[in-house]
Structure formats: C-alpha cells, structure tokens
Amino acid sequence: GNSVTQMEGPVTLSEEAFLTINCTYTATGYPSLFWYVQYPGEGLQLLLKATKADDKGSNKGFEATYRKETTSFHLEKGSVQVSDSAVYFCALAGGGNKLTFGTGTQLKVEL
Amino acid sequence: DAGVIQSPRHEVTEMGQEVTLRCKPISGHNSLFWYRQTMMRGLELLIYFNNNVPIDDSGMPEDRFSAKMPNASFSTLKIQPSEPRDSAVYFCASRPATSGGAYEQYFGPGTRLTVT
Numbered sequence: 001g002n003s004v005t006q007m008e009g010p011v012t013l014s015e016e017a018f019l020t021i022n023c024t025y026t027a028t029g030y031p032s033l034f035w036y037v038q039y040p041g042e043g044l045q046l047l048l049k050a051t052k053a054d055d056k057g058s059n060k061g062f063e064a065t066y067r068k069e070t071t072s073f074h075l076e077k078g079s080v081q082v083s084d085s086a087v088y089f090c091a092l093a094g095g096g097n098k099l100t101f102g103t104g105t106q107l108k109v110e111l
Numbered sequence: 112d113a114g115v116i117q118s119p120r121h122e123v124t125e126m127g128q129e130v131t132l133r134c135k136p137i138s139g140h141n142s143l144f145w146y147r148q149t150m151m152r153g154l155e156l157l158i159y160f161n162n163n164v165p166i167d168d169s170g171m172p173e174d175r176f177s178a179k180m181p182n183a184s185f186s187t188l189k190i191q192p193s194e195p196r197d198s199a200v201y202f203c204a205s206r207p208a209t210s211g212g213a214y215e216q217y218f219g220p221g222t223r224l225t226v227t
Contacts, residue, residue: 032214043115043202043218044154089154093214097142097161097206101154 002027002094006102009087013080013109021075021105023064023090031092033057033066033073034099038087047075047088080109113137115219117203123225129191132222135184136205144216145178145188146202154202160186193226200224 007022025031032051036044048057053068062077073090090102116135124130136143144159158168160180168178175194180186190197200223204216 034215036218043220044204045218046215049215097144097159097166097214098156099214099216103153 002031002092002100004090004092004100004102006088006090006105009104009106011105011107013107015082015109015111016079017109019075019077019080019084019107021088021090021107023073023075023102025071025073025090025092027071027092027094027100029094030068031094033064034091034093035062035064035073035075036089036091036101038089038104040086044089080107082109082111085109115203115205115217117201117219117222119222120220121223121225123227124193125227126194127192128226129189130193130197130224130226132188132201132203132224134186134188134203134219136186136203137207137217138184139207140205140217141183141208142206142216143180143186144204144206145186146204147199148202148221149199157188190224193224195226198224198226 003026005024034049035047037047038044048059050057050066056065064073064075087104087106089104091099118133142161145157147155157170158178163180178188200221202221204218206216
C-alpha cells in the first residue's frame with residue numbers, strides 16, 4: 001500500500017536559517033505529492049503540490065521537487081521566519097480520492 | 112470564497128452523551144472527507160463521500176460513529192454514546208470534481224471535541 005515517511009520533529013531553527021524537511025514515499029504508479037501546513041489551532045492548508053516526476057511545487061518561498069528516482073519530495077525554504085512555525089505534513093494521492101499523510105513535522109523558528 | 116465550514120468549533124460534553132459535528136463543504140466540490148487528529152494517532156481518515164454517497168468507511172472506529180451526507184452542501188458526523196477516548200480534533204475536508212488529477216483536499220478549521 002501507499003505510505004509516506006517524514007523526518008521526526010520538532011525541528012528548531014533560528015530566523016533566516018535554511019530549512020529542509022525530508023519526505024519519502026512508497027506508492028505504485030505515479031502519485032501526486034503535496035505539502036500541507038497546519039498553524040496552531042487551525043486546519044491543514046495546502047502549501048504546494050507536484051503531479052509528475054521532476055515537477056517543482058513552490059509557494060510562499062517554500063519549494064519541493066518530485067524525485068521519482070529517490071521517491072522523495074523534500075520541503076525547502078531558504079530563509080525561515082518566526083511566522084513559519086507550524087506543523088508540516090507530506091502527503092500523496094495514489095489514485096482515487098484518498099490522501100495518505102505522513103505523521104507531520106513540527107517546525108519552531110526562534111528569533 | 113467561503114472555505115469549508117465546520118460547527119461547532121469547540122464541544123465539551125459528558126461521557127454517554129450524543130455529539131453531532133457539522134460540515135458545509137466548498138460549493139461545487141463533490142467529495143467530502145472526515146478526519147480525526149490526536150497526538151497519539153496523528154491524522155486518521157474516518158470516512159469519505161463521493162457525490163453524497165459513502166465510499167469508504169473503513170476508518171470509522173466503531174458502531175458508535177456514524178456519518179451522513181443528505182445533500183451536496185451538508186454532512187454530519189455523529190458519536191453516540193460518546194466516550195473520553197473520542198476526545199480529538201475532527202476535521203472535514205472537501206475536494207472538487209476536477210483538479211487536474213492532483214486530488215488536493217481543502218480542510219475546514221476543525222471541531223475540538225472534549226468528552227469528560
């Protein structure tokens with residue numbers, strides 16, 4: 001079956017540091033890949049997506065590239081801000097309606 | 112545009128009581144999902160509907176849980192009787208009929224349920 005593995009958190013960074021959150025997946029076929037963000041007390045929001053190999057999703061300074069050869073979709077940002085503090089979820093859609101989520105990675109950004 | 116609307120945002124109830132959570136999906140979306148989020152188990156899919164029809168309820172924990180979608184603009188998740196272990200944040204999400212094959216879902220703000 002489909003599965004998503006994310007690096008465990010919490011990840012604590014200083015403001016303006018470089019961020020990488022690793023995500024690898026297992027799926028048959030050619031899934032679509034997503035990153036969702038959840039701010040405290042809120043629901044999940046779609047951050048970015050990629051639908052085929054070598055696609056790069058980007059939004060709000062965050063980027064992730066769909067790497068089929070390494071089955072990865074790592075999230076990166078060049079300079080994080082305190083306001084980026086949240087929980088980040090990697091997810092895949094392998095066909096049909098359902099999404100398979102990772103366990104989430106909490107990011108804390110300090111001044 | 113209004114997003115997914117959930118009510119109530121917070122619910123505190125006593126063990127044994129009936130709880131009903133409500134969701135209004137984004138207009139024009141034809142798939143609706145109910146999730147539960149806890150610290151211990153993370154995000155779990157409970158059930159989803161396609162065109163108001165339940166498609167997969169394998170995540171519903173037990174017979175105390177039931178969900179309905181009487182029309183395209185409204186769904187309920189009911190717990191009867193409620194138990195303390197049902198305490199969690201319950202999210203509703205919806206998906207449009209066509210989205211370029213990407214299948215992204217749009218989440219509501221959640222209902223925080225506390226059963227004492």
